[in-house]
Amino acid sequence: MRPHSRKAASSHPAAPGSAQVLTALREAGVPLAPDALAERLALRGKKRGALDQLLAELEQAGEILRNRRGDLCVTEKLGFTKGRVQGHPDGFGFLIPDDGSPDLFLPQTEMREVMHGDRAAVRQAGVDRRGRPEGKIVEVLERGTTSVIGRIVVERGVTMLVSEDKRIAQDFLIPPGQSGTAKPGQVVVGEIVQHPAKHAAPIARVTEVLGDYGDPGMEIEIALRKHDLPFEFPRAVIDAGAKFSREVTAADARGREDVTGLALVTIDGETARDFDDAVYAEPQGQGWRLVVAIADVSHYVKPGDALDREAQDRGNSVYFPRRVIPMLPEVLSNELCSLKPKVDRLCMVCDMAIAGNGAVRRFRFYPAVMHSKARLTYTQVAAALTGKTVEGVQEAVAQLPHLRNLESLYRVLLQARAKRGAIDFETTETQMIFNARGKIERIVPVERNDAHKIIEECMLAANVCASAFLEERQHPTLYRVHEGPAPEKLENLREFLKGFGLGLGGGEKPKAKDFAKLLDAIRPRPDAKLLQTVMLRSLKQAVYSPENKGHFGLAYDAYAHFTSPIRRYPDLLVHRAIKAVLRMDRYQPGDWKALGEHCSMTERRADDATRDVEGWLKCYYMQDHIGASFTGSITGVTAFGAFILLDDIYAEGLIHVSELGTDYFRFDPVHHSLVGERTGQAYRLADRVKVKVVRVDLDRVRIDFTLDDGAARPARPSRPAKGRGPRR
Numbered sequence: 001m002r003p004h005s006r007k008a009a010s011s012h013p014a015a016p017g018s019a020q021v022l023t024a025l026r027e028a029g030v031p032l033a034p035d036a037l038a039e040r041l042a043l044r045g046k047k048r049g050a051l052d053q054l055l056a057e058l059e060q061a062g063e064i065l066r067n068r069r070g071d072l073c074v075t076e077k078l079g080f081t082k083g084r085v086q087g088h089p090d091g092f093g094f095l096i097p098d099d100g101s102p103d104l105f106l107p108q109t110e111m112r113e114v115m116h117g118d119r120a121a122v123r124q125a126g127v128d129r130r131g132r133p134e135g136k137i138v139e140v141l142e143r144g145t146t147s148v149i150g151r152i153v154v155e156r157g158v159t160m161l162v163s164e165d166k167r168i169a170q171d172f173l174i175p176p177g178q179s180g181t182a183k184p185g186q187v188v189v190g191e192i193v194q195h196p197a198k199h200a201a202p203i204a205r206v207t208e209v210l211g212d213y214g215d216p217g218m219e220i221e222i223a224l225r226k227h228d229l230p231f232e233f234p235r236a237v238i239d240a241g242a243k244f245s246r247e248v249t250a251a252d253a254r255g256r257e258d259v260t261g262l263a264l265v266t267i268d269g270e271t272a273r274d275f276d277d278a279v280y281a282e283p284q285g286q287g288w289r290l291v292v293a294i295a296d297v298s299h300y301v302k303p304g305d306a307l308d309r310e311a312q313d314r315g316n317s318v319y320f321p322r323r324v325i326p327m328l329p330e331v332l333s334n335e336l337c338s339l340k341p342k343v344d345r346l347c348m349v350c351d352m353a354i355a356g357n358g359a360v361r362r363f364r365f366y367p368a369v370m371h372s373k374a375r376l377t378y379t380q381v382a383a384a385l386t387g388k389t390v391e392g393v394q395e396a397v398a399q400l401p402h403l404r405n406l407e408s409l410y411r412v413l414l415q416a417r418a419k420r421g422a423i424d425f426e427t428t429e430t431q432m433i434f435n436a437r438g439k440i441e442r443i444v445p446v447e448r449n450d451a452h453k454i455i456e457e458c459m460l461a462a463n464v465c466a467s468a469f470l471e472e473r474q475h476p477t478l479y480r481v482h483e484g485p486a487p488e489k490l491e492n493l494r495e496f497l498k499g500f501g502l503g504l505g506g507g508e509k510p511k512a513k514d515f516a517k518l519l520d521a522i523r524p525r526p527d528a529k530l531l532q533t534v535m536l537r538s539l540k541q542a543v544y545s546p547e548n549k550g551h552f553g554l555a556y557d558a559y560a561h562f563t564s565p566i567r568r569y570p571d572l573l574v575h576r577a578i579k580a581v582l583r584m585d586r587y588q589p590g591d592w593k594a595l596g597e598h599c600s601m602t603e604r605r606a607d608d609a610t611r612d613v614e615g616w617l618k619c620y621y622m623q624d625h626i627g628a629s630f631t632g633s634i635t636g637v638t639a640f641g642a643f644i645l646l647d648d649i650y651a652e653g654l655i656h657v658s659e660l661g662t663d664y665f666r667f668d669p670v671h672h673s674l675v676g677e678r679t680g681q682a683y684r685l686a687d688r689v690k691v692k693v694v695r696v697d698l699d700r701v702r703i704d705f706t707l708d709d710g711a712a713r714p715a716r717p718s719r720p721a722k723g724r725g726p727r728r
Helices: 003-011 018-028 034-040 046-060 218-226 235-242 306-314 330-336 378-386 393-398 400-420 450-472 487-500 512-522 528-537 569-582 592-625
Strands: 064-066 072-074 081-087 093-097 104-106 119-127 133-142 147-155 158-163 171-173 186-194 203-212 265-268 277-284 287-295 318-320 323-325 344-354 360-371 374-377 430-434 440-445 479-481 543-545 629-638 641-646 652-656 665-668 673-676 682-684 688-697 702-707
Touching: 018 034, 018 046, 018 072, 034 046, 046 064, 046 133, 081 104, 104 119, 147 171, 147 203, 147 218, 171 203, 186 218, 203 218, 218 592, 235 306, 235 330, 265 378, 265 450, 277 400, 277 450, 287 360, 287 400, 287 450, 306 569, 306 592, 318 592, 344 400, 344 450, 344 569, 360 450, 360 569, 374 378, 374 393, 378 393, 378 400, 378 450, 393 400, 400 450, 400 512, 440 592, 450 569, 487 528, 512 528, 543 592, 569 592, 592 652, 592 688, 592 702, 629 682, 641 688, 652 688
Parallel strands: 104 133, 265 374, 652 702
Antiparallel strands: 064 072, 081 093, 081 119, 093 104, 119 133, 147 158, 147 186, 158 171, 186 203, 265 277, 277 287, 287 344, 318 323, 344 360, 430 440, 479 543, 629 641, 629 688, 641 652, 665 673, 673 682, 688 702
């Protein structure tokens, strides 16, 4: 039963439920007037009033509709499809059906009365010229947007707000006197006063002026509001955080194991401020003891309190360039829950005995008090292990015997990883270096050294133990699920690989080991980057789910996130579940499935927001390079052109299909290429090209390239044989 039905039933105990109402309408076989429905259900007086409220809720949910006479119709019997509207920057859109059926294309004429994020009932009205099922809006069920962020534009005396979210194609009229102090070109937040209709533009009034478009940090302010990211803590959360002591008290430490004597250290990036994991290793017989201590956030954040509600809403911390939107207030994330050096901190420990072959022989979880011996960086640890000199390396050198133990254990775990067949894609991460005005000065690749890999393997081991601990005791949790490729993507991948004389083992259900074996085989090839990219894109995105389907990429039968409860809500849930098992209890946060879907959504939301910010910053940076030539690689191919990632700068732009040469180019989705009909000239994923920057559009966050003169043909590392067809 839907939430609104429970609400109605609780307010009016004698009222019918939604299922009863829907059954009565279905059995009638024809649309019914509200009075006729009430008579059919024998409802009078107060019960009749309760029915009206329930009908309104059913209408809002899209379960029923009223025809022109006002009679009630069951939506499903009308052949209408309910779903959420997804807008496109070019003005058209799609209805994403609730039932998972194919999307319905919504042309611009239909998108005039709806906005991205709205819920609507749609009927199919044939197919468009590309063969896609096309829909017509029957009714807007729910508005998904109440405010909009954008820039003020004045044309012929008319003030408008142009949305920064290009999926919202309509411009909003601002009535006289409703623009506040906003000046043309400034970025504002507007409250939607009137939503769009087929023959009427939407209307908004300015509620907040954020500043000028080019102000430092404005790109983040826009992304926060565009993606509806919570970024200000409510007063109740601030007050709750203020009540905590600034240090661990004797009461907090009572009943916990004391591991303050262990040489636990944290190893993070230079700019990190929230240290949620510390590690220690020592030889033990023919194997190793590995201790992974994780900040005990669950001791401070209790189920259902203000901190917990806000953390669940946020789902995770969001890391923008030069700014973090934390999941928890700084009094916890950067202080009391952060495993800072030289102070006592509460933690949850995963204490593992690891055999000489890298297998975890046994483990146990327990709450403890720890005392980090040092806050080290990846750079310092890597330098200490190799004998290099960098700033601050002395502190790492002081811990060198313990770091050597961690390094030796890492080598063992690495061998176990290879034997297991985990997939290890080679990717390049970048870092933006900013000037005093907050804009990019340069973009540099981030070196992933052995210190990064040491911590990664330690965290993987603890996460696997967490999932095993809960699975063995049949306690529900959120697993980190990464399924193998969908059948259609697997078929396309195999077809693509045939063109290179390659094959993927494993038949219809390949395992990670099959992917890893192929990756090892292609690494020496000059076209390895192309092949790896296509293999990576064949895999599904990892999600959170209470249903354990394993982690394909890591080649684990079960995997859960335990190691970052400061910045990920699923990890906090896992901690609570482990603690419940330790005290012979069960943790029941509610609907595990809904929690998994919510946490997966907040993760995607954060990724989308950070991608927007990085894209805008790179666009701003590239304004100074219009007319310049660069070399780069094709990172994406579509029917309308090819996306190019520039070497050294790591900015991405588009060569439109019309700029590829004097030919008509056909898009081949299986081989990820654009092929000239007359010349046979092909532009393929990972091809090397030389391009010139011709346009930078900050409004659309887009960089346009053209092929540089004399570079009409892409440089290809190798040619396939003739006749033969990341967030763990």
